Amino acid sequence: MIRVMLADDEAMIRAGVRAILGVDPAIEVVAEAADGREAIALALAHRPDVALLDIRMPRLDGLAAAAEILRVLPGAGVAMLTTFGDDEYVARALDSGARGFLLKSGNPRDLLAGIHAISEGGAYLSPDITARVIGKLRSAGLGRAGEARAKVQQLTQRERDVLALIGAGLSNSQIARRLHLVEGTVKGHVSALLARLDLGNRVQAAILAHEAGLTAE
Known part of the structure; x- marks a missing residue:
């Protein structure tokens, strides 16, 4: 069973994502957070296989929360879930150590595939932003x-x-x-x-x- 923690400040978004994840019998949502600080606390308490974090949240944004989760739980699989595909967010997410970047507007199959890949130690980027990530990393020095x-x-x-x-x-x-x-x-x-x-x-x-x-x- 893949244990997932979901963090988003919008209850309706959490409900929608939870419903999508619920169609996969191999995935269980073990905790939900409404802000970044709560996400950190729940990650420490539940030690999920995958922490799925919205980028824009109150008290502490998802990028800062991801960095702190990975500092205290270095082996955690962290993915960012957002409506924003901006290059700056993608680069910052990768710099924080996140292994996934998924768009809320993407195909639900991408979300499920991403959760599975990250839980198995892999990485997953939404197909809609892969080309932009390549361009960003190329200009940054690869x-x-x-x-x-x-x-x-x-x-x-x-x-x-x-x-x-x-x-x-x-x-x-x-x-x-x-x-x-x-x-x-x-x-x-x-x-x-x-x-x-x-x-x-x-x-x-x-x-x-x-x-x-x-x-x-």
Whole structure:
């Protein structure tokens, strides 16, 4: 069972999201918060697999709440759920360590897919904003294709295989099945390549994979 904490200051939005999540028998909403400070307290109390946070909330916004949740619960899966697809919000969400960015106006299937991917250690961006994220990270320094390929060359072949599958949006468990490895070995490869490439999260790794032209077999 995937345990989800939902934080949004609008009760109707929470009800709608809860209804969407409720159609998936593998997902359970274990707590709901109406502001960022309450979200932090409930995350500590319930330790959900995924914390789904609205960006604009009273007392403390979702980006600040995400950063604090990840500070005290480093392994938590955090996703931002918002009506705003602005580049600044996306960049700040990624900088905070969030592994998902989902639009309230998106397809409900994207929400369910995102929850599953993040709970399994993966990352998920709404398809509507993926292109903008790529452009933002490119301008922020992940650079041109040649630079990306040079970065990737320092990886082992196995790490490049893992990076390509991260770029394809696969979770650790899916990568393990694809490469016939145990999940713990995949986690080790992911940690190693993030450190070697000086990347902060899997989303940046996925962007780099695309920049370098890595494709999953």
